[in-house]
Amino acid sequence: MSDCDDVNNDKGGVPEYGWKVDFDHQFPDPRTPSYMPRIKQILQLLPLIIRYVFYMLLCYLKGQKPIMDFLFPIKSKHMYGVPLGGIGGGTIGRGFKGEFCRYQVVPGMYEYESVQANQFIVNIQNSENITVYNNVLSCLKCNNKTLYNWKWDFPSNQCKYTGLYPRSWTEYLIPEFHIRLICKQISPIIPHNYKDSCIPGGVFIWTVENNSDQQYSISLTFTFASGNGISSYHSDEPSCEPFNLNKDGTEVAGSLIHNCFKEMKCTYVIGGLIKEGAAFSQLNFDPKGNGMTISKSLHLFGELRDMQLGPSNIYMRNEEVASAICLKQCLLPNTSTTYEFGLFIDMPKIKFPKSNTEYFRYYTKFFDKNGTAGPEIMHYSMQNFKKWEQEIEKWQNPILNNPLLPDWYKSAIFNEVYFVADGGTIWFLPLKEDYERLDVTDPRYQYGYFGYLEGHEYRMYNTYDVHFYASFTLAKLWPKLQACIQYKFRDTIDNALNITRKHLSCGTRGLRKYKYSVPHDLGDPEEDPFNLVNAYLVHNVSEWRDLNLKFVLQCYRDYTMFGDNKYLADMYPQIKNVMEKSLSWDTDGDGMIENSGTADQTFDTWIMTGISAYCGGLWLAALYCTVQISNILKQDDISEKYSTILNKAKESFNAALWNGGYFNFDSSGQHHSKSIMADQLCGEWYLKCCGVNEEVLPVDRVKKALHTIYKMNVLGFNDGKMGAVNGMMPDGNPDTFSLQSEEVWTGVTYALSSLMIAHGLRDEGFNTAKGIYNTVYNNIGMAYQTPEAIYSKNAYRSVGYMRPLSIWSIQTALDNLNKD
Numbered sequence: 001m002s003d004c005d006d007v008n009n010d011k012g013g014v015p016e017y018g019w020k021v022d023f024d025h026q027f028p029d030p031r032t033p034s035y036m037p038r039i040k041q042i043l044q045l046l047p048l049i050i051r052y053v054f055y056m057l058l059c060y061l062k063g064q065k066p067i068m069d070f071l072f073p074i075k076s077k078h079m080y081g082v083p084l085g086g087i088g089g090g091t092i093g094r095g096f097k098g099e100f101c102r103y104q105v106v107p108g109m110y111e112y113e114s115v116q117a118n119q120f121i122v123n124i125q126n127s128e129n130i131t132v133y134n135n136v137l138s139c140l141k142c143n144n145k146t147l148y149n150w151k152w153d154f155p156s157n158q159c160k161y162t163g164l165y166p167r168s169w170t171e172y173l174i175p176e177f178h179i180r181l182i183c184k185q186i187s188p189i190i191p192h193n194y195k196d197s198c199i200p201g202g203v204f205i206w207t208v209e210n211n212s213d214q215q216y217s218i219s220l221t222f223t224f225a226s227g228n229g230i231s232s233y234h235s236d237e238p239s240c241e242p243f244n245l246n247k248d249g250t251e252v253a254g255s256l257i258h259n260c261f262k263e264m265k266c267t268y269v270i271g272g273l274i275k276e277g278a279a280f281s282q283l284n285f286d287p288k289g290n291g292m293t294i295s296k297s298l299h300l301f302g303e304l305r306d307m308q309l310g311p312s313n314i315y316m317r318n319e320e321v322a323s324a325i326c327l328k329q330c331l332l333p334n335t336s337t338t339y340e341f342g343l344f345i346d347m348p349k350i351k352f353p354k355s356n357t358e359y360f361r362y363y364t365k366f367f368d369k370n371g372t373a374g375p376e377i378m379h380y381s382m383q384n385f386k387k388w389e390q391e392i393e394k395w396q397n398p399i400l401n402n403p404l405l406p407d408w409y410k411s412a413i414f415n416e417v418y419f420v421a422d423g424g425t426i427w428f429l430p431l432k433e434d435y436e437r438l439d440v441t442d443p444r445y446q447y448g449y450f451g452y453l454e455g456h457e458y459r460m461y462n463t464y465d466v467h468f469y470a471s472f473t474l475a476k477l478w479p480k481l482q483a484c485i486q487y488k489f490r491d492t493i494d495n496a497l498n499i500t501r502k503h504l505s506c507g508t509r510g511l512r513k514y515k516y517s518v519p520h521d522l523g524d525p526e527e528d529p530f531n532l533v534n535a536y537l538v539h540n541v542s543e544w545r546d547l548n549l550k551f552v553l554q555c556y557r558d559y560t561m562f563g564d565n566k567y568l569a570d571m572y573p574q575i576k577n578v579m580e581k582s583l584s585w586d587t588d589g590d591g592m593i594e595n596s597g598t599a600d601q602t603f604d605t606w607i608m609t610g611i612s613a614y615c616g617g618l619w620l621a622a623l624y625c626t627v628q629i630s631n632i633l634k635q636d637d638i639s640e641k642y643s644t645i646l647n648k649a650k651e652s653f654n655a656a657l658w659n660g661g662y663f664n665f666d667s668s669g670q671h672h673s674k675s676i677m678a679d680q681l682c683g684e685w686y687l688k689c690c691g692v693n694e695e696v697l698p699v700d701r702v703k704k705a706l707h708t709i710y711k712m713n714v715l716g717f718n719d720g721k722m723g724a725v726n727g728m729m730p731d732g733n734p735d736t737f738s739l740q741s742e743e744v745w746t747g748v749t750y751a752l753s754s755l756m757i758a759h760g761l762r763d764e765g766f767n768t769a770k771g772i773y774n775t776v777y778n779n780i781g782m783a784y785q786t787p788e789a790i791y792s793k794n795a796y797r798s799v800g801y802m803r804p805l806s807i808w809s810i811q812t813a814l815d816n817l818n819k820d
């Protein structure tokens with residue numbers, strides 16, 4: 001037991017902070033996606049609903065999944081824990097009770113299914129080598145149909161879970177034998193480390209503690225099946241193949257489970273670290289069989305041996321295969337030892353259904369591209385996981401050890417990062433022609449292309465109005481990936497996409513993308529993403545008021561974070577183009593752009609007319625940033641031009657919307673114009689995060705508005721325990737004008753909290769964010785699938801959503817305060 005010293009320091013090391021839950025935990029407020037809109041909301045949306053139903057029918061006829069399925073939304077399972085996998089190589093979800101569930105291996109496509117055959121099994125033998133205990137480390141009950149020879153139903157009251165992304169700890173107690181097992185799952189999600197963060201998988205470091213006075217031989221068996229949870233992707237003739245790799249003083253062994261999904265080869269790699277005193281064994285089995293080969297062998301030998309148990313049904317159906325690997329060690333009294341396992345997805349080459357291009361995933365920059373990298377990846381990971389942990393701790397400890405930060409925040413800030421990897425994320429190398437086309441200083445030359453979905457259910461890559469919020473996480477933790485996204489969007493701006501289609505909301509026909517507009521998204525993983533942009537077909541997004549401005553704001557925000565003049569200069573021509581295009585939306589020359597009277601921004605069912613607080617505020621902020629950027633790049637005439645417009649616009653904005661307590665929703669003068677919008681200061685939020693202290697909006701008005709929002713939208717809604725409702729009428733009733741005005745948006749709530757904190761309203765800010773965190777994680781049971789929206793009661797909308805990554809703007813605000 002060479003690792004003894006390490007182990008004694010470690011003891012499984014379950015941290016003090018994180019999301020903690022017992023296996024038998026019941027969430028008090030489990031919810032469903034079925035929300036029934038009010039009659040008036042339905043009437044407003046009726047034309048859209050009718051066109052949408054036709055679109056859905058068309059999709060089904062074409063055998064294509066719609067980008068957003070409102071008829072059959074994903075039903076949340078209240079079961080998720082920290083998912084497994086690095087960035088962009090595919091992810092496998094984990095339940096907090098240990099399930100392997102929610103596969104995203106086919107890029108961007110989620111399968112919300114658990115696989116029964118994927119388990120860890122513990123076997124204990126006494127000093128006479130007689131098995132005295134065996135159990136699957138799962139609380140699943142025996143289903144009497146498959147694998148029923150395994151012993152299931154581990155007592156749930158003996159298990160606890162701690163999630164602190166990208167790691168998790170699961171503790172299992174076996175009191176009869178005074179044994180404690182701790183499974184620590186580690187994914188290589190490491191800020192600023194682009195080499196390890198792309199590794200497609202992770203490791204499970206088990207610590208087994210013997211607190212009894214007996215000597216035992218204890219084995220752990222890791223079982224894993226082919227497939228990805230559902231039958232429609234059954235791969236052709238899956239197969240299992242053993243491997244062993246012994247070099248540089250590290251030996252690993254395991255199984256390669258070969259699959260093929262949609263003509264893409266995909267190998268699951270399961271393996272273990274072989275060290276002195278640890279016996280490795282291996283056996284394939286039928287995941288739909290009775291499980292006898294595994295259970296019998298463990299019972300007799302405490303490890304896996306092929307006993308030729310008569311006619312076995314392995315491979316008979318040629319549909320699914322599974323492999324088991326086992327590590328067995330002897331444990332002396334009062335000692336503990338570790339067992340190291342790993343699981344990786346080697347799927348180097350990907351291709352989208354409507355594209356002829358083959359992309360190589362980013363990890364193939366460091367490993368073989370031909371589908372044989374599994375053993376190397378396993379070996380590299382076993383050599384490096386301790387280093388990963390050190391880097392993770394170096395990142396997390398300053399926040400975890402800060403006594404001034406609330407406990408819930410220490411969980412929220414890291415756990416929400418799950419979406420960077422588990423957001424249908426793809427990350428691939430530049431194409432051959434890119435190496436010729438791209439300047440070597442272009443970040444894509446080195447870091448390739450990065451895409452994450454708007455949501456597991458809203459299948460569009462890098463939805464830009466939402467990424468605007470989420471990008472704080474990338475800009476702070478993987479700034480090169482943020483830069484790659486920006487360069488890619490930049491390149492789309494002065495192109496049109498000459499494909500006509502009907503927009504579902506208004507029924508007009510138009511091009512999929514017009515010149516000088518920032519696209520809404522980079523496309524649908526079922527089409528040809530990164531080429532066919534604007535998969536979203538509800539509105540004519542080339543007319544959306546927020547997208548262009550959000551490009552300019554991100555350029556400036558990134559500049560304040562990376563301090564890179566070259567980046568600004570590279571973006572500048574398109575900054576000018578999008579600002580020029582946006583100016584055309586000021587139809588009366590008062591310096592302020594107007595909304596069109598359709599839902600022409602990220603709140604895509606909430607109609608704004610005339611000057612709006614949301615888009616008007618973004619416009620002011622974008623004007624300010626354009627002036628600053630022009631000054632930095634010494635473009636005096638442009639700076640002057642936008643400076644003049646900014647002054648005019650400020651006046652018009654305040655005159656049109658300020659009412660003494662907050663900025664009105666819009667200037668249309670309709671009943672709902674008086675709505676108090678939680679996100680009315682969105683532009684101001686961005687400027688604050690950029691460290692701007694100059695007044696763009698009068699600071700006393702900003703503070704007054706924040707107090708109003710806190711009192712009305714936060715404290716005045718669900719006892720102040722559910723974040724900020726999007727719209728609140730001055731009479732204290734939520735604004736029911738649109739579906740979205742009465743929703744709470746998780747990502748908007750985190751952004752609002754950031755602005756409050758930046759303005760010195762620390763308690764208010766933390767209290768606002770705590771409400772949404774506590775609701776999502778502890779009450780409605782939707783950790784690691786944070787939805788876009790929740791309603792006051794019963795329902796949520798859109799699981800696994802991008803916008804909550806705005807939470808890193810809270811850390812930005814805190815860091816800025818420390819700088820001052």
Ligand SMILES: *[C@@H]1O[C@H](CO)[C@@H](O)[C@H](O)[C@H]1NC(C)=O
Pocket residue numbers: 127128129
């Ligand atoms: C138990 O098994 C180990 C190795 O598997 C062996 O060395 C030992 O002699 C066995 N002990 C008994 C009592 O059979």
Ligand SMILES: *[C@@H]1O[C@H](CO)[C@@H](O)[C@H](O)[C@H]1NC(C)=O
Pocket residue numbers: 141142143144
């Ligand atoms: C399986 O069979 C056992 C014994 O017959 C029974 O007690 C149990 O309820 C069954 N389980 C299921 C899930 O049907």
Ligand SMILES: *[C@@H]1O[C@H](CO)[C@@H](O)[C@H](O)[C@H]1NC(C)=O
Pocket residue numbers: 212213333334
């Ligand atoms: C194991 O540890 C306990 C408490 O630390 C101690 O009381 C006991 O004597 C130890 N047993 C052995 C065999 O070392």
Ligand SMILES: *[C@@H]1O[C@H](CO)[C@@H](O)[C@H](O)[C@H]1NC(C)=O
Pocket residue numbers: 210211212213214215216217218330331332333334335
């Ligand atoms: C557990 O500890 C007891 C004494 O503390 C010892 O006698 C026994 O052999 C140990 N068992 C294992 C598996 O290490």
Ligand SMILES: *[C@@H]1O[C@H](CO)[C@@H](O)[C@H](O)[C@H]1NC(C)=O
Pocket residue numbers: 368369370372
């Ligand atoms: C895959 O690549 C490795 C290293 O480049 C090479 O050794 C191996 O033969 C290749 N395998 C196949 C099947 O092409």
Ligand SMILES: *[C@@H]1O[C@H](CO)[C@@H](O)[C@H](O)[C@H]1NC(C)=O
Pocket residue numbers: 496498
């Ligand atoms: C789009 O394509 C059509 C037909 O191919 C062509 O007539 C039209 O001029 C094109 N429009 C633009 C804006 O490029």
Ligand SMILES: *[C@@H]1O[C@H](CO)[C@@H](O)[C@H](O)[C@H]1NC(C)=O
Pocket residue numbers: 508509510511514540542543
């Ligand atoms: C869509 O927006 C573009 C760009 O502003 C505009 O030129 C076009 O007329 C609009 N098309 C429709 C159908 O509304």
Ligand SMILES: [Ca+2]
Pocket residue numbers: 585586587588589590591592593594
């Ligand atoms: Ca105007």
